[in-house]
Amino acid sequence: MKKTLTLQLSPEEAYDPQIFKQTVLKKAGISLDTPNAFTRQIKRSIDARGRKVIVNVEAEIFLNENPGSMLDHFPSYQNVRNSDPVIIVGAGPAGLFAALRAVELGIKPIVIERGKDVRTRRRDLAAINKDGIVNPDSNYCFGEGGAGTYSDGKLYTRSKKRGDIRRIMEIFVAHGATEEILVDAHPHIGTNKLPLLVSKLRETVLESGGEILFETRVDDLIIEGAEIKGVVTQLGERIKGLGVILATGHSARDIFHLLDRRKVLIEAKPFALGVRIEHGQNLIDRIQYHCEMDRGPYLPASAYSLVQQTEFKGKQRGVFSFCMCPGGFIVPAATAPGELVVNGMSPSRRDSKFANSGIVVSVELEDLPEYQKYGALASMYFQADVERKAWDFGGKTQAAPAQRMVDFVNRKTSSSLLDTSYQPGLESVEMREVLPDFISARLAMAFKAFGQKMKGYLTNEAQLIGVESRTSSPVRVPRDRETFEHPQIKRLYPCGEGAGYAGGIVSAAMDGERCAEKLIEAYCKSGG
Template identity: 60%
Template sequence: MNKILKYRLKPEIALDESNLDAFISPKIKGGAYWKLLKRSIDARGKKVSVDVEIGLYDDQVDPWSIAYQKPEINVSSRPVVLIVGTGPAGLFAALRCLELGAKPILFERGKDVQERRRDLAKINKEHIVNPDSNYCFGEGGAGTYSDGKLYTRSKKRGDVRRILEMLVVHGASEDILKDTHPHIGTNKLPKVIADIRETIVSRGGEIHFNSKVTDFIIKNGALKGVSLTNGEKHEGEGVILATGHSARDIFELLEAKKITIESKPFALGVRVEHPQSLIDSIQYHCDNRGKYLPAAPYALTTQTRLNDVQRGVFSFCMCPGGFIVPSATAPGEVVVNGMSPSRRDSKFANSGIVVAIENSDLKDFQKHGNFAALAFQSAIEKKACEMTGGQQKAPAQRLSDFIGNQLSQNLPDCSYQPGLVPTKLSEVLPDEINKRLQMGFKDFGKKSKGYVTSEAVVVGVESRTSSPVHIPRKSDTWEHIQLKRLFPCGEGAGYAGGIMSAAIDGEKCAEKLIEQYINV
């Protein structure tokens, strides 16, 4: 007998293992086993509840057990697939290559996940940005030192459960299989990434760090290999390009090689930080969330109309119990992002609040052609840096002052370690974006009473929401529309928007490449 029971429970029952067992066990007849399959917090009513799904089974073989197993085959002498980038797209492409009997060789411009920590410390403490090792570049990509959010709406793209199981097998908590909005946490993700690396290398794959790709080897209209900074050349059966949304030099290389790319819509704005206790009180309708409920997240969206043009304003990468971090990838620019540890126990809650940017909004940048969106993005990041003295201090205003376009005389405590400079963000952001953000915040204040407050701080700029460049590929083969054996992949190519969708895209690209070019 396999059966699923559904309950709506109080948080102190659903979110405490012993209390849940005390509730479920008396309802089970002798010899049966139970397992928590899903849980989801519902805070829409006056009292918070938790929906749970409980699986019952009557023998010791768990029908909902993890199916994924690490591949056993050694691929050291098998045909080679070259993978550029070791973010989730690149790493999961490599894992899929192992399963299908191809040898993945990965090239990462940055350092391994442990060595990256030193460069992150230099950004925060000394304002020194290493262009190849930072919050965006290095083993694991931008997602490693982030909240590790694993929620995706892209369930039609592939098997989400499979990706979650692969993460669990490589060290993530089984909680990610149960929670509706799972996350791993910036303190635990590096260990997971390191374990994935061990799987790849132990099965005959290769990972080369400090190995920046500077050129492509093209033969007879097909991409056969890559050249590295140190002069090494590597060839294989094809190349999966999984370089992330901030690898501007790769976009420039594609353009120089006359390999088709396109300017792409994206979103840009600011990051706002509130006291977590305030967000808890808004979301949970109480003064104190207690010991069972986690730090409350939120998701807000609205439409703004300005000059007869409608654009969305929405929260992005919300990090409850988290920190704002510097995400610049070169000196002379200021970029912010958010991250959370697994326990989400910081006293702050932060979220990107961004405006949708369409190509038609970039009239002043059309002279940059395919780099119109990238040039727009870069100009604002440089302006933010100039306004704050040329280091990694970020321009900021109290939220109430931002809406009123007033310079803040002082700023509240903030988690952003390099420091803040009181600045009118209207002098950093284009006028239209600034006005739409002000309109968006006002609407959010109506939807969430207490959200607009002088206790909150607005920090600029949140500009790396997604790639400003699209690398087009064929819909059937997933190969570049022009260059054979090139498989654009993940966020950097414009085909993903987070860890899960990037991982799924990486797996699919590996499958497509091997299906067409490798007889395994």
């Protein structure tokens, strides 16, 4: 027999397995001594709006019945060794899930990744953190798993229209993620666990007969008439397939230059740019959970989400938190020497003493009149110029320019900076000299508003660390709304964050699946 209950529990009742079982059985009127009684959570969310934190839980009770797996989807991967190939450029979430879906549909994926496999990639990340050396082909953005591998691993998305979120989650579980990601309203995996998970996704592709070519950069496209036939690598190798899924991520500027040079239609795209804000995690916990000391042993490190409309020179623009990482770290995310970019990540336990979040300003094309001469690459050139300026002000190393939060609002260079999770170190500067006026003015307005929304948020015990500029792609590679095919070049399928159609691990994975399905439906007679 199975019974389902909807409950409001204390953190202790929700997060201590033994107490949870006792609480659920008691609320269901079942004796604690009942043999063969199993309980589990299938949905869980934290409500901290009141003075007392409540955990909303949907629970299942099984009596004399094995609960079984929580998975509804068990993917079946065919042997595609001798099947027709499709080319997938990029081994981030979009590319890997496109490859897995192709295998499911009986088509051989050839994944081409400029970076290294996840294990080898670690050495290049260490070189950025310790020595400030940026390998343009292997860094926090490029390499197996893309930018998502070394991130918080957040698996929630606002996208509801481009795929099956539950299916993506279950594929992660089938490859080693815990079933907790199926339960939590805001699931995450953690940067310490993502590399192993990504390597298992790769193993599935290879064991099924697919190919993954690491340290292989696409330098040209094979276009005949109005149709793409394949790609050319940096070594001159020509790789052909039935179609090309372009899943290169939001930082592959050389690909945007290539498309522009080959006169493949692309478009400038609005994006967002700002800074990382770093607080002590304990402060954020006290604000969010209304506690005087610490959050206690059961509640997870708290997150926040903030948004504020601002007006500057008669123009309204949103300022919002982005990729908030509770209990996390700030990392150097540059993809070439001579630029400085920061991003955030968290381990699975989110047990760092720091909380960080991107606080970014919406940038519209009309905000960049002096960059219009660059056409479709206008936003990208603006983004790159800000990153180079941050590099200069940081001392031309990977040390990041920084300023205490109240000092920034008051236009005062900080005489000292706080401890930080950012390993390459910080350089005290006036951030208004790094950021364009329309960005810094809106940030200052928003910080004051955020301080009203979250009492204690606006404090000199927090600091701005810059710049957070890789929020999304500054370029869109257009595609047909129904077929997902490029409107000008047949068999070319722009995909994921880099093409402007996703905003995180889950939405990128869903987009990868859909692109594979659309390509195979259109051009592969043996597909499906």
